[in-house]
Amino acid sequence: MKFSSSKALSVVKRSVTPNRPYHAQWLLTRRCNYRCRGCNVWREKPLSPKEEVSTDYVKKGLDALHKLGTMEIVLSGGNPLLRDDIDKIIDYASRFFITTIYDNGSMAVKKMDALKKADFVAISLDSLDEKKFDYIRGVSGAWKTAVNAVETLKQEGIHVGVSPTISQLNLSEILDFTKYFTDRDIPVWYCLYGYDYPSENQLFGIGKKADEFEIKDKETMVKVCEGLAELKKQRSGIYITNKTLTVLQTLFSSGQRTWKCKALKSFFMIDSLGRVAGCHRNEPVASILELPTVWDSSKLEDLRRKYSECSQCTYLCYIFYSLHGNVRSNIGVVWDQWRNVKTLLRRD
Numbered sequence: 001m002k003f004s005s006s007k008a009l010s011v012v013k014r015s016v017t018p019n020r021p022y023h024a025q026w027l028l029t030r031r032c033n034y035r036c037r038g039c040n041v042w043r044e045k046p047l048s049p050k051e052e053v054s055t056d057y058v059k060k061g062l063d064a065l066h067k068l069g070t071m072e073i074v075l076s077g078g079n080p081l082l083r084d085d086i087d088k089i090i091d092y093a094s095r096f097f098i099t100t101i102y103d104n105g106s107m108a109v110k111k112m113d114a115l116k117k118a119d120f121v122a123i124s125l126d127s128l129d130e131k132k133f134d135y136i137r138g139v140s141g142a143w144k145t146a147v148n149a150v151e152t153l154k155q156e157g158i159h160v161g162v163s164p165t166i167s168q169l170n171l172s173e174i175l176d177f178t179k180y181f182t183d184r185d186i187p188v189w190y191c192l193y194g195y196d197y198p199s200e201n202q203l204f205g206i207g208k209k210a211d212e213f214e215i216k217d218k219e220t221m222v223k224v225c226e227g228l229a230e231l232k233k234q235r236s237g238i239y240i241t242n243k244t245l246t247v248l249q250t251l252f253s254s255g256q257r258t259w260k261c262k263a264l265k266s267f268f269m270i271d272s273l274g275r276v277a278g279c280h281r282n283e284p285v286a287s288i289l290e291l292p293t294v295w296d297s298s299k300l301e302d303l304r305r306k307y308s309e310c311s312q313c314t315y316l317c318y319i320f321y322s323l324h325g326n327v328r329s330n331i332g333v334v335w336d337q338w339r340n341v342k343t344l345l346r347r348d
Helices: 005-015 055-068 086-093 130-137 142-155 171-183 218-234 242-254 298-308 316-323 327-336 338-347
Strands: 023-027 072-076 098-103 120-123 160-162 267-270 275-277
Touching: 005 327, 023 055, 055 086, 072 086, 086 098, 120 142, 130 142, 142 160, 171 218, 218 242, 242 316, 242 327, 267 316
Parallel strands: 023 072, 023 267, 072 098, 098 120, 120 160
Antiparallel strands: 267 275
16 A cells, blocks of 8 residues: 555645545445344345446446545445455545455455555454354354454555454453554554444445444443553554544443534445445435535535434444544544554555
């Protein structure tokens, strides 16, 4: 992974341009080869490859995102590496955006040449306990495969990190998990277990309610946030901002949500049909190709006001994008993550 000077300047320019959708997540496929217990994706019948949007459509969609001023694209699924054209998609996306791609660890080694074009590769890994992780993923051998993927990609010079989903099942080991990987110069960025609340005409489903994952030990969760904040002072590779940790501490200590959702304002989701919604639990508002023409419409402004009052989900990516969704907060992310920025600059 290496930023060209033109890409770096373009990303900086977009990051200081106000009122832009800085973040987009494209679920390129709902096909998945794992059976994660807290996920609904694999439980629903996926589209066939022929039904998913084509390579050319994805490229046109990425052009639309560039036109809108988006600076970061996350490619996920399902497992996006199951797409035969993922090499072409990553290559095209990485020309314009900070490009992150997620994998459950099963496909990364096979797709290593394609992943060399990405800026970040996130391997979903929730635990250092092999049996626990295989149980969570619903696949025997998942832990060994994921760890091997992380080690192999790192050896190849790919900027790979691990992405644990914090839940009741792994809450007590998150700090040790973080120390283990950052000691090995492998960054960690976090997800938070959440589940979908009932809604109509949603874009798609993700989280499945499961008592064993739902965080009940809120006091420990607060201590984990405090511990991560302390670790950030000592080491690089912890990809979560202090602002995010602070609102999580407040949420789990008092139940108070101290942020407003900025769905369809600073971020949005795109599904495997190319439809756009503020988040996955809301209705599609346009295709990605139509989005630039309706972005400033009164209809979308009304929806933004509606979504800003939402108090339903605790998906960590949505919290982060809502907290860091304007020019000032973009600069704040760089300041907060300066230790990591310096590390990346040295690598490049």
